[in-house]
Amino acid sequence: MRLSKMIGRTVREIPAEAETEGHRLLIRAGIAHRVASGIYVYGHLGWRSVQKIMQILREEMDGVDGQEINMPVTAPADLWKETGRWSAVGSELARWKDRWGRDMVLAMTHEETLTDYLRSEVYSYKQLPFMLYQIQTKFRDEPRPRAGLIRTREFYMKDGYSCHLTEECMDTYYERMADAYYRVFNRAGLDVVSVSSDNGMFGGKESHEYMYLTPVGEDKLFFCDSCRYAANYEVTERQPVNQDNTPPATLQEVATPERLDIPGQAAFLGVTPKEFLKTLAYITRGHLVLVVIRGDLMVNEVKLSRILGDDAIRLATPEELQAGGFVEGFLSPLGRSERLIVDPSVTRSPNLVAGANKEGYHVMNSNFGRDYTSAEVYDIVAVVAGDPCPLCGAPLRDARGIEVGNIFKLGTRYSVNMNALVQNENGEQQPMIMGCYGIGVGRILSTVLEAYNDKDGIIWPVTVAPYLVHLTTLGVEEEVIACAEQLYQEWTKAGLEVLYDDRDLRPGVKLNDADLLGMPLRVVVSRRSLATQSLELKERGLSAAESLPLAGSQAVLYQRLEELRRQIYLKYPYLSHLS
């Protein structure tokens, strides 16, 4: 590719809206261009890199016996109505009507279409197990796209779906896929960790997310350094608080003019936040639900959503509280008949100070089981750094990460709803057990940009670099141009991916662009180098350049690129079989 003809230029001044380094590079290097919020054009270089990522995905998915297929971007709403997601999913699902007025969706994920396909094609246990995958456009009408390609509304996703007869088979394949996922990210140069996660709208029982750790990540994670527990904030469990066996004391109403509706507020009545019962009122599907937790702890609303089976919960407004007969700041489950969710921290702590549902009054010595009760005791604590690990009790450490992929055990969530059955050995109809596996292609690209750069620009990992060699002339002498032209022709003909800077610009501009665009190898042709019948070779990311004899230069380049690939395998030794 000749830079003089390539559309998508480099820019010196970048929009103030770029928040992360990766986003700035995305714009500075012309990798992608924003059309609308969360909707991007990939420029030539960005698209080349995307294709390389897709190729890695294909190789690894084929490596775990995947079959590539392709499903349409749009689907009839009827399929989504069958699984209940037509109504369960909010406005991030883009809906439209065709000319006949039929409801349609733009697929934000493909479980429905896939399961519909399966129920017509799969009938016998002998066909199982298998995995189908595609690399295809998804559209999610995200409320808030972010940081360039990290969160977009339209994006490419590799989504795979496996089907099994037994749980054991599912579990075994899940592990294989987990390994394949590490290979994908590692081959793209990314160090990732897998964490337990929430299944969200996908349903099912177990899932893991693959996270690239970085302070600019959107997800909050917890790690235990002593037992390797790792989980998304959304699902991090809290080790139960110690049982306090103090005998229950008598209920006693006391006047407390101050309100205590804010956690951690200065203690009064001589008690600390730990000795308070915090009561929150949430609205779910139009109904008010009470939630109680020990005063020093916070509620994790994702956990609560899961328990309530509603992802649109919210705190009740002051008006709603009033309408329900509550007094803001003095909320309490005592004497109330609303549905009540109780955190274990409350059942283990006797004699808590509760609100009195009465302006200006609290109640001393409230006890779960005696003064109020509920069958719904669930962990709803928002874990914070330093809390004990649920497995071993060591303090948890927090970090942030970009989610680049995830894997789910869906179970029979879709096969039952959509009647995707197979006949087993005994001739009985049985729903297939399914797993699904997603990777965001653009998100890998933008994560690479976040991970591989220096002050001068991008430093592409060789495996996903748009081009491998950046060839540039310095100076305008005829012999320099002639030599570069010839090399460009020869190398390109030989299959080497060359980006050729043939522009008549000052050396400073060209060298700075070479750094910014960040191809793994830079080759300079100049009068100075030709004086010794050589070129100048520099590896992006290394400071020193070296002399490269003109004769046999092509072979040296191949050799260097091979070494760069080997460095990745050296870092992740288990990948070595790939070369």
Place this chain on the structure above:
RNA sequence: CGGGCUGUGGCGCAGUUUGGUAGCGCGCUUGAAUGGGGUUCAAGAGGCCCCGCGUUCGAAUCGCGGCAGCCCGACCA
């Protein structure tokens, strides 16, 4: 959907407080010099000042109403 901010040549911004012929830098075009880390000089092109309605002799500037974008939260590859 809540909270904050911003819309002015392709990009980055000033001008808006106090209404009076639309500016700067980068980039772009032409010419000349230069040629190893964003070079210099000269001459140019390019703007429904986000949109609509209003106030006014006169609106980028004031008022009202929209729309779009960004950031912080609730959602996700």
